[in-house]
Amino acid sequence: MKQTKLKSLLGCVAALAMSSSVALAADDELTINVVASMSGAFAQFGEEAEKGARLAIETAGTAGGMKLKLNLIDTESNAGKAARKVKSKLGEEGPGLYLGSTLSSTALAVGAEIHSAGGFYINGSGADEITGKKCNASMFRWSAPTYGAVNASLRPVLDAHPEIKSAYTVTPQYVFGEAMLSNTKAVLEERGLTLAGNSYHSLKDKEFSGIIAQAQAANPDLLVLLNFSSQAAASIQQAINFGLKDRMKILLVWSSGLDTMQSLGAEVSEGIYFGAQYWHEEEAPANLELVKLTKDKLGEAPTYPMAHYYQMTKLIIDAANELGTGDPAKIKAHISGKSYEGITGTESVSAENNQVEKNFYLLLGKAEGDKADEYDFADVVAKAKYFQSAADTGCKLN
Structure with a gap:
């Protein structure tokens, strides 16, 4: 009987020791969970994004005295x-x-689940609702929303080309696309311009000749592409095949910047307008540091998915270093209202809706012969910050 009790007691001691060891290991390690589309329709974007997050983590090594660990969660583009x-x-x-x-x-x-659990979450997706009616105190956004992207890209194109009187839009039929279309309609209406038509497509579509044929038949002065990633590149390629670049101006509102232009090539990109959340030729000190890092470590210039995942990861790492902890509640409180020097220049986190207010770029593709180096696909035509207040977006943080 005594021997049985002794064994039981020793078992409890061993279990306690094991749990203490696990707790100690957890205390010495800070996990950053990276949510990315590593498979599915947007796998290429996810692969670039993961490189940016991993680069930030491996470069820092530790944060707040803890060893950094990356945990990758594949969304499967779903x-x-x-x-x-x-x-x-x-x-x-x-x-x-x-x-x-x-x-x-x-x-x-994802933001709703993390908020329910009391975690911290920052993303780069575009729908206005993220920092609008569906905002929450746990969810932050680095990228400009669709409102900012449309206004910062469409307005300067219209200013540069007063001959534009009508536009045709190509829109992905999901929450991001609907927000892009709504904001585009608002700018066109304000300018007294005609929306000659709109074509929707699904997330699964890969062939866009029928849609581009509809745009051609409408004969607009401006083709506005509101889709993204490989679908945007496919739309542009079809527009070129139909000869639309010679007949109208083309604007891709939300491009992946360098990534998009590399996939298209300079011959296709030349003369096309590209809206971009990030451009590698930005001269902000933090971006010069990133460009040097990616060229030294990866042998390439940073693309948008790589750069913005790097910046979001670095924002968490810097907060953990400044606080000496990785506690999500403390990280949230620390980042809210914070201003810092980021990869697009001075970036500020609104305490009203957790939106990072940063520059958005309008680029114009240049000819192959005008490129200064292999990454010099475009000139920056304009950069601006367009953001709405929490009162305008309907955000009430809770």
Whole structure:
């Protein structure tokens, strides 16, 4: 009997020792959960994004005295699957630090789960609702919303070309696309211009000849592409095949910047306007540092997905260093209202709606012969900050 009790006691001591060891390991390690589309329709974007987050983590090594660890969560380019995976992770480990998403629907679904668990989340998706009516105190956004992207790209194109009297839009039929279209309509209406037509497409579409044929038949002065990533590149390629570049101006509102132009090539990109959240030729000190880092470590210039995942990760790392902790509640409080020197220049986090207020770029593709180097695909025509207040967006942080 005594021997049985002794064995039981020793077992309890061993279990306590093991749990203490696990707790100590957890205290010495800070996990940053990276949410990215590593498979599915936007896998190329996710692969570039993961490189940026990993670069920030490996460069820093530690944060707040803790060893940094990257945990990658593949959204499979599907909001429902992403939310289930994040919810499972939260259930296993409790509140944590999360960043990233490709689709706005993913960001909204993931953001709701993380908020319920008391975690921290920053993403780069576009739908206005993220820092608008569906905002929450746990969810931050680095990229300019669709309102900012449309206004910062469409307005300067219209200013440069007063001959434009009509536009045709190509829109992905999901939350991001609807927000892009709504904001585009508002600018056109304000300018007294005609929307000659709009074509919707699904997230699964890969062939756009029918849609471009409809745009050609409408004969607008401006073709406004409101889609993204590989679908945007495919739309532009079809527009070139139909000869639309010689007949009208073309604007891709939300490009991946360098990534998009590299996939198209200079011959296609020349003369096309590209809206961009980031451009590698920005001369802000933090960006010069990033460009040097990517060229030294990866042998390439940073693309938008790589750069913004790097910046979001670095924002978390810097906060943990400044606080000496990775506690999500403290990270949230610290970042809210913060101004810092980021990769687009001075970036400020609104305490009203957790939106990072930063520059958005309008680029004009240049000819192959005008390129200064292999990455010099465009000139910056304009950069601006367009953001709405929380009262205008309907955001009430809770």
